Amino acid sequence: MVSWDKPREECGIFGIAAHPEAARIAYLGLYALQHRGQESAGIVSSDRKKLRIEKGMGYVADIFSESRLERLHGDSALGHVRYSTAGSSTVRNAQPILIDCWRGSIALAHNGQLTNSAYLRHELERDGAIFHSTSDSEVILHLISRSRRRTLQEAFIEALGMVKGAFSLAMLTPEYLLVARDPRGFRPLSIGRLGESYVVASETCAFDLINAEYERDVEPGEVIRIEGNSLDSQSPLPKMKRAFCVFEHIYFSRPDSVVFGRNVYSSRREMGRFLAREHAVEADVVVPIPDSGVSAAIGYSQESGIPLEFGLIRNHYVGRTFIEPKQAIRNFGVKVKLNPVREIVDGKRIVLVDDSIVRGTTSRKIVHIVRAAGAKEIHMRITAPPVIAPCYYGIDIPTRHELIASAKSVEEICKFIDADSLGYLSLESMLAAAGDKESFCSACFTDHYPTDVGIDERQKNLFNQDSDLITPME
Ligand code: SF4
Numbered sequence: 001m002v003s004w005d006k007p008r009e010e011c012g013i014f015g016i017a018a019h020p021e022a023a024r025i026a027y028l029g030l031y032a033l034q035h036r037g038q039e040s041a042g043i044v045s046s047d048r049k050k051l052r053i054e055k056g057m058g059y060v061a062d063i064f065s066e067s068r069l070e071r072l073h074g075d076s077a078l079g080h081v082r083y084s085t086a087g088s089s090t091v092r093n094a095q096p097i098l099i100d101c102w103r104g105s106i107a108l109a110h111n112g113q114l115t116n117s118a119y120l121r122h123e124l125e126r127d128g129a130i131f132h133s134t135s136d137s138e139v140i141l142h143l144i145s146r147s148r149r150r151t152l153q154e155a156f157i158e159a160l161g162m163v164k165g166a167f168s169l170a171m172l173t174p175e176y177l178l179v180a181r182d183p184r185g186f187r188p189l190s191i192g193r194l195g196e197s198y199v200v201a202s203e204t205c206a207f208d209l210i211n212a213e214y215e216r217d218v219e220p221g222e223v224i225r226i227e228g229n230s231l232d233s234q235s236p237l238p239k240m241k242r243a244f245c246v247f248e249h250i251y252f253s254r255p256d257s258v259v260f261g262r263n264v265y266s267s268r269r270e271m272g273r274f275l276a277r278e279h280a281v282e283a284d285v286v287v288p289i290p291d292s293g294v295s296a297a298i299g300y301s302q303e304s305g306i307p308l309e310f311g312l313i314r315n316h317y318v319g320r321t322f323i324e325p326k327q328a329i330r331n332f333g334v335k336v337k338l339n340p341v342r343e344i345v346d347g348k349r350i351v352l353v354d355d356s357i358v359r360g361t362t363s364r365k366i367v368h369i370v371r372a373a374g375a376k377e378i379h380m381r382i383t384a385p386p387v388i389a390p391c392y393y394g395i396d397i398p399t400r401h402e403l404i405a406s407a408k409s410v411e412e413i414c415k416f417i418d419a420d421s422l423g424y425l426s427l428e429s430m431l432a433a434a435g436d437k438e439s440f441c442s443a444c445f446t447d448h449y450p451t452d453v454g455i456d457e458r459q460k461n462l463f464n465q466d467s468d469l470i471t472p473m474e
Helices: 022-032 066-071 117-126 137-146 152-162 205-209 247-252 264-278 294-304 361-372 410-417 427-434 455-464
Strands: 011-016 040-046 051-057 076-082 097-101 104-111 168-172 177-181 190-194 197-201 213-217 223-227 230-234 285-288 312-314 338-340 349-354 377-382 421-424
Touching: 011 022, 011 104, 011 168, 011 177, 022 040, 022 066, 022 076, 022 197, 022 205, 051 066, 051 104, 076 104, 076 168, 097 137, 104 137, 117 137, 137 152, 152 177, 152 223, 177 197, 190 205, 197 205, 197 223, 247 264, 247 427, 264 294, 264 427, 285 294, 294 349, 338 361, 349 361, 361 377, 361 410, 410 421
Parallel strands: 285 349, 349 377, 377 421
Antiparallel strands: 011 076, 011 197, 040 051, 040 076, 097 104, 104 168, 168 177, 177 223, 190 197, 190 213, 223 230, 312 338
């Protein structure tokens, strides 16, 4: 498998109600969200009596054959693409998770990561609950099933009051679709209209593919019930300071999406402009590291007046596995994905624009292949500050000791990646480029988390002191 030194998004969600081709539309929605998770995908459909599920490992296009989509009867559907962080990579952890409990059939799709799931799971298991997956999302279903609240919707809300961390959720029952976003709004979730039907998606690029109109974002702390063509909103969760994941704008989301109310391409181009002002350099050409560096490189080029060229070409068809030659080829893992255009880089002073440096190993290999293609100087420019801390809210960032910037200075990183200079965008400029500065989480750059992330550990200690009850936690 080709390793690519980037943080990885965990999941994408797509839901639709009251549409005669619900499962097929969900399939297309997932297709547009494929970049948010490539390990597994699933769709649950409802014909208002029964839920049916099809899911598997791999890409959306490979999992859903014509016959599998045929089996997904009904006019509502919920889909999910997943890349695992919490929970391992098996079909058991693929979502949506479909269960039958005393309240009936329920399917759940989750984007985000809970910060108290280990504690809750421990308590639930001690109470006799049997888990079928290692996914933290299953905890929510157990809480719903055990709730004494009268209706399923009330039980859903009660469960949301007990979990902590990041969740953009959708739950399908035979009769309706419930969607919710955690009170800080870490992960995106939007609502659109396809004719009379409501659709929900992690990113608005899914609406564009199916010709749906983006209406608005699900608000942080909001719970929405979509039944037929009607939508009912409530805000039962406590108000909290917003903490939208700024990495969605830097790297994860597609540039054609509107995320947290702002177009991602515009944010990235703006980051590039700020970067050119903060880290100007004499150079001949600006080269993006594709694909995520492209929009920022355009901004850098526009601001600096240095021409932009696509001096690195990405192979989009690299599979998950391939047979490596027995004799080692230098920088093979990177070369199989990226190839420099010698005619553009040879003899030139290059500004290489990328969105992040995680371990530093991939950046170093890229610098080496560009230098080997004849570049005279290489000036690496990064559209975010150094990543110094892990994420607990649904993004797979390596542990602290693996993050090169947690232990090395900018000068040391520059030396490690073998660049002639290295410039990171300041925190202030990154947030300003992404929109409303006050609304973002930037914990992986600052080490200041918007929630208590040690809650699992502390609550486990409490549990060891013989706590019997699961109670909503602050
Ligand atoms: S820690 Fe970083 S990746 Fe995680 S939610 Fe905050 S900004 Fe996003």
